Amino acid sequence: EADVSPDTGAKAKADAPAAGSSEGLAYEAIEKADVYTGNATAEAAKGAGAGVAAKAAKAAKTVNAPVSPPVQGWWESKTCSGAYCVYTNLRIAQGRGLVMVSKFSDYQKMERVEDHINKGDNRFEDPSLFAETEVVDKGTGLTASKNLRRGKNLMSWSPVLVVHKDLFKDVKKKDRRKLLEAAVGFLPDETRAKFDRQRTQGLSAGEGRKRRSIEDILLGAPWEINLGYEDRAEDHAKHYVNYPEAAVLGHDCRPNVAAYIDNHLALRATVARRTQAGEELTISYIDPLLARNKRQKWVQKHRGLNKPCGCHACTAKGSAEELLASDERVKELTETLAELKNHDSKTVTEDKIDRFLALLDEERLHAKLAEGYEYAALNYNYLGLDVKAKKYADLAVQAGIIEGGIDSNDVVANRIFASDIKGHWSHRFTLKRRGQ
Numbered sequence: 001e002a003d004v005s006p007d008t009g010a011k012a013k014a015d016a017p018a019a020g021s022s023e024g025l026a027y028e029a030i031e032k033a034d035v036y037t038g039n040a041t042a043e044a045a046k047g048a049g050a051g052v053a054a055k056a057a058k059a060a061k062t063v064n065a066p067v068s069p070p071v072q073g074w075w076e077s078k079t080c081s082g083a084y085c086v087y088t089n090l091r092i093a094q095g096r097g098l099v100m101v102s103k104f105s106d107y108q109k110m111e112r113v114e115d116h117i118n119k120g121d122n123r124f125e126d127p128s129l130f131a132e133t134e135v136v137d138k139g140t141g142l143t144a145s146k147n148l149r150r151g152k153n154l155m156s157w158s159p160v161l162v163v164h165k166d167l168f169k170d171v172k173k174k175d176r177r178k179l180l181e182a183a184v185g186f187l188p189d190e191t192r193a194k195f196d197r198q199r200t201q202g203l204s205a206g207e208g209r210k211r212r213s214i215e216d217i218l219l220g221a222p223w224e225i226n227l228g229y230e231d232r233a234e235d236h237a238k239h240y241v242n243y244p245e246a247a248v249l250g251h252d253c254r255p256n257v258a259a260y261i262d263n264h265l266a267l268r269a270t271v272a273r274r275t276q277a278g279e280e281l282t283i284s285y286i287d288p289l290l291a292r293n294k295r296q297k298w299v300q301k302h303r304g305l306n307k308p309c310g311c312h313a314c315t316a317k318g319s320a321e322e323l324l325a326s327d328e329r330v331k332e333l334t335e336t337l338a339e340l341k342n343h344d345s346k347t348v349t350e351d352k353i354d355r356f357l358a359l360l361d362e363e364r365l366h367a368k369l370a371e372g373y374e375y376a377a378l379n380y381n382y383l384g385l386d387v388k389a390k391k392y393a394d395l396a397v398q399a400g401i402i403e404g405g406i407d408s409n410d411v412v413a414n415r416i417f418a419s420d421i422k423g424h425w426s427h428r429f430t431l432k433r434r435g436q
């Protein structure tokens with residue numbers, strides 16, 4: 001499949017043409033020592049059988065092929081370990097570039113979404129809205145420079161590194177480190193410098209000597225995409241994604257910023273509640289509706305925090321009473337949400353929905369309201385309470401734009417619902433079933 005470069009209009013082929021070709025493609029020489037070709041690990045060979053070993057052998061043989069990516073177009077490097085290879089596109093997203101460590105079939109899927117990635121914006125909406133600062137016990141973070149209103153867009157950035165999640169189980173640590181370093185080494189200079197900042201950013205002098213590995217950087221942020229088809233269980237195409245500019249956002253279980261990956265694979269971050277100048281801007285690295293002990297362990301185990309989560313919702317400055325109250329709210333919210341999601345539920349009443357909404361607010365889940373509002377609206381409508389249903393369907397649209405983007409499926413569906421509450425299938429659904 002050929003794609004048109006946004007800058008030159010030239011056809012950029014996925015195949016890397018020979019070095020010095022007359023198609024205007026240039027090669028930057030890199031140290032050959034930086035390019036690594038590994039063998040299939042025992043685990044990968046076991047998982048994928050002879051094909052993987054054959055591919056590894058082929059890779060080993062072709063190590064003398066061009067070892068530098070072309071300036072434009074996709075490039076399949078011969079830097080591989082087992083089924084996983086490094087792929088590059090330096091011109092994508094107006095020259096920001098993207099490197100990938102993945103399987104050939106997933107690389108092909110990525111090639112097909114190039115146009116989408118090219119259409120995304122790459123910018124901080126208004127750099128005067130926040131500044132980088134040191135945050136106590138959290139390293140570098142972003143702090144609001146002005147008062148910010150809910151719904152204010154902060155940033156949109158295309159991915160620069162995409163890594164298959166199975167790499168971490170199929171390839172040995174030493175080999176995957178080489179693959180990841182080779183991939184990042186191929187990024188255009190400016191982008192690589194931004195990536196590299198993440199290795200030392202916010203580490204204290206003592207920690208600084210350690211530098212974060214690329215692996216730690218990937219695992220320390222919550223960004224994942226699935227290049228497969230959601231409805232195919234066998235399709236394991238989950239990938240970690242890195243957005244260097246967003247990596248400075250610290251974690252809070254009750255954050256003031258909502259962030260999501262949009263249809264252009266861009267990371268977007270939007271203010272989720274009114275924020276005062278001087279407040280740290282935070283996102284949640286995990287599902288904020290998990291119970292507190294799970295949240296605390298999860299961020300430590302999976303998000304690189306070197307101690308249990310210390311955010312206000314997890315510590316309440318030591319107030320056992322406040323912590324207990326929050327735990328109870330989270331439990332009730334989770335249980336009620338399950339009831340609201342079940343349209344056969346016999347236990348949902350107007351009071352229960354009212355209470356659910358009050359708890360959402362009290363628990364300060366301002367970056368995760370859309371789902372709750374949507375189910376509240378549906379359940380009000382089941383009971384024929386169309387004024388409340390309309391109010392929360394509208395709020396679900398508003399929250400959905402902040403949490404998932406204006407084009408997201410949920411926003412589109414809720415707009416339709418909000419525009420015709422009484423014509424929606426949910427109207428008086430429970431009442432009709434009760435014969436009322």
Ligand SMILES: C[S@@+](CC[C@H](N)C(=O)[O-])C[C@H]1O[C@@H](n2cnc3c(N)ncnc32)[C@H](O)[C@@H]1O
Pocket residue numbers: 137138139140141198200201202203220221246247248249250251252303304305306309310311
């Ligand atoms: C994506 S980075 C965020 C930027 C980071 N503060 C820095 O200085 O580069 C994730 C890392 O930041 C630190 N961090 C983020 N949120 C934190 C929190 N709530 N408590 C403690 N450390 C946190 C952890 O070291 C985590 O692995």
